Amino acid sequence: MSAQSETLEILVDDEAIAATLLSPPAKVPGVLFVHGWGGSQQRDLARARGIAGLGCVCLTFDLRGHEKTIAAKESVTRAHNLADIIAAYDRLTEHPAVDTDCIAVIGSSYGGYLSTLLSTQRAVKWLALRVPALYWDEQWHTPKGQLDTTRLQEYRRRLLRAEDNQALRACSAFRGDVLLVESEHDDFVPHATLMSYRAAFDKAHSLTHRILDGADHALSEDRDQQAYTQILGNWISEMVIGARVGNYPHQLVRYS
Template structure:
């Protein structure tokens, strides 16, 4: 997204001075946050408040079966990946309908399970920037099985090996993605090991840029406040560089 450039003349006494008005376009980028399994929008909301202050429309939400969406409807114990992917698509479409949004400038920020879903989303909706914090990985089979029923030991074994992009839906999506990607790893993560991060990195072959950051001493949930702050700094700096930097680029007048 670029800024408007308008050359003007400023009258002073009997003379004129040349000037240039630079103003942002009326539409602004959008940032969609997707929380992890068993989580909520609470932590995303705090980061979204800061990013909204940079001049973006942000949307956080609770996947069905989680947090404020507990109760009537699909219980967490029966939620499938298909259910939550539909949730993400509905949230994306709601963000896209915001009147202030530049629909060509959408960033998606996903954590763990949310990162996995966010990667798949890029094959179903236009996404320009993709931020993945400790993105989880799942086998393609049993897609319609409640996620809680998936074999945890098998998942950890799967994530501990290098998975090739052509054999996994989320990784294949990353291999086709041509925007900018941020991957944030936690050094002591016992849910998403280093091999999973490297599978995602290896898949990102056509990206415009790829940034990989490691939070030293950080665990999967960033239970240490210092790790939380480190991630916030990484994310905000990257969003500033990618999204806000794009907004402020200047059209050279012809």
């Protein structure tokens, strides 16, 4: 992603002075947004437009079981939705302007969980997870809406090791840069779940953990939406600019 450099001469008064022309790379990063269960691409669109302004190609989409395919909500499984994400990723990387070595995936809640699994099947450089949910490995082909929600809440309150869960195993294998965003008052994804994710990213190139004080799971207040947009925008800017100048953080950074 470093700038292309060309040495040349500039003629001035019959003399030549040395110069170097730097131009942006021919290809740019791609950014894939993955919404949560019950959500849609609509909430991601404003953030995608902002990140596109940094010089990225962004793709938002609706998972099966949502919006135009809402009729499938009662039958769609995690396997179906992971296939949706893989198909969306492949469509993004087909864009001629996308640098396939510089792909960011931004997932919220259920979408964050599935995004970690995507990273085991496709190349992902940057992974941003807002309130990523956790699900047990069994019942993979059971309709997602039929999973026991009470059991899920109990499961998420446990501190889990990477070997306990396929999403956490994916996190442990991930070597890119990671952003974790937690909501202080989250009734669906508790603090223990974020700590399970955080501990699993033990091989990440860098890890940034942010907590939105006073926020709920859905970021119901406008101020929380704005705070998340700022956190995400700043982090993506740091990653994209770092890629262009070849200046990444060189240590695993963990902070809240």
